[in-house]
Amino acid sequence: MSTSADTLADMNRPALSIFAQSLLSGQSAVITGGGSGIGEGIAKALAAHGAKVGLIGRTPEKLARVASEIVKKNGHAIYRAVDVREYTDLERAITAMAIELGGVNILINSAAGNFLAPAASLSANGFRSVIDIDLCGTFNACRASFAHLSKRGGSIVSITATQASVPTPLQCHAGAAKAGIEKLTRDLALEWGGMGIRVNAVAPGPIDNTEGMTRLAPGGVEIALKKRVPIGRYGTIEEVSAAVLYLVSAAGTYITGSTLLIDGGTSLLGPGPFLDMMRGEL
Ligand code: NAP
Numbered sequence: 001m002s003t004s005a006d007t008l009a010d011m012n013r014p015a016l017s018i019f020a021q022s023l024l025s026g027q028s029a030v031i032t033g034g035g036s037g038i039g040e041g042i043a044k045a046l047a048a049h050g051a052k053v054g055l056i057g058r059t060p061e062k063l064a065r066v067a068s069e070i071v072k073k074n075g076h077a078i079y080r081a082v083d084v085r086e087y088t089d090l091e092r093a094i095t096a097m098a099i100e101l102g103g104v105n106i107l108i109n110s111a112a113g114n115f116l117a118p119a120a121s122l123s124a125n126g127f128r129s130v131i132d133i134d135l136c137g138t139f140n141a142c143r144a145s146f147a148h149l150s151k152r153g154g155s156i157v158s159i160t161a162t163q164a165s166v167p168t169p170l171q172c173h174a175g176a177a178k179a180g181i182e183k184l185t186r187d188l189a190l191e192w193g194g195m196g197i198r199v200n201a202v203a204p205g206p207i208d209n210t211e212g213m214t215r216l217a218p219g220g221v222e223i224a225l226k227k228r229v230p231i232g233r234y235g236t237i238e239e240v241s242a243a244v245l246y247l248v249s250a251a252g253t254y255i256t257g258s259t260l261l262i263d264g265g266t267s268l269l270g271p272g273p274f275l276d277m278m279r280g281e282l
């Protein structure tokens with residue numbers, strides 16, 4: 001028998017099924033980083049709600065698995081193995097996808113790289129690699145999609161992180177990259193609003209069962225960190241996907257230049273839990 005606490009917890013876990021299945025029918029989306037984790041979840045959510053999807057990442061096997069899982073559920077998915085740092089390759093891939101998908105009116109930027117590293121020993125190339133993938137890769141995908149998004153109007157959502165605004169130890173590279181993406185989001189929203197393109201970001205906090213959290217909160221500290229989140233748990237990939245669906249759908253047509261926090265209140269605590277984690281005091 002469920003208790004009232006269980007019921008409240010359930011109410012805190014919205015299902016994607018709250019959206020109409022036809023929410024995005026007739027639409028086409030490109031998702032960078034669509035071969036795993038949050039990008040995979042978003043690609044599957046967009047496809048389950050009627051969009052044709054094109055997946056981008058570096059590893060063809062990962063992309064092929066996600067595409068075939070979408071197709072098995074009667075969705076439409078294609079993929080191209082490309083590094084988002086390589087503009088010419090990326091533009092060629094997005095143009096080819098636009099032809100195959102009948103246009104592109106949604107772009108999701110989820111490709112990223114991250115690791116824990118103290119600034120004092122992080123190499124210049126390590127810092128640059130993360131800036132190149134996250135920030136330059138996001139610009140590259142936006143720029144390469146512009147011609148398609150501006151044809152019939154469109155929407156971009158980039159996945160940032162709370163490190164963009166909360167100073168976080170061992171994360172200067174990722175924080176700088178994600179802060180850059182949030183600023184780019186506002187700049188593009190201003191320049192491209194008149195062309196019918198909305199540009200937004202979502203900033204997840206810690207999300208369960210992801211490569212990101214495996215890297216940032218390795219086994220052991222996870223349980224203690226979860227307890228610090230004001231909502232009392234990590235978020236789910238489904239919850240991030242639901243926010244993206246809302247932003248790209250007709251429910252979000254007056255929203256542009258914004259970053260939506262999806263962090264269960266984690267950023268309200270500032271760097272505290274992460275400083276404790278770094279000092280081994282979590
Ligand atoms: P993930 O599964 O590792 O997703 C990142 C994806 O990006 C991978 O599929 C990776 O595939 C792809 N990628 C990496 N470098 C690339 C490149 N140069 N070119 C093209 N694709 C590239 O990790 P995740 O945890 O789900 O993270 C997804 C997004 O959410 C990231 O933007 C991350 O910063 C953000 N985020 C995650 C969390 C969290 O709790 N996990 C919290 C806040 C924000 P390949 O290696 O095959 O290319």
Ligand code: COA
Nearest residue numbers: 112113114115116117122123124125126127129130211212
């Ligand atoms: N700590 C410190 N520096 C690191 C590091 C770590 N854990 N991992 C990589 N680096 C440094 C490397 O030493 C190298 O610098 P150097 O040439 O001065 O030695 C630089 O980063 C580039 O490493 P490389 O492995 O060549 O980069 P890549 O472009 O192949 O991969 C990464 C990019 C490093 C971000 C890699 O972790 C990756 O591909 N990640 C994708 C998945 C991911 O991070 N998911 C989580 C998303 S939140």
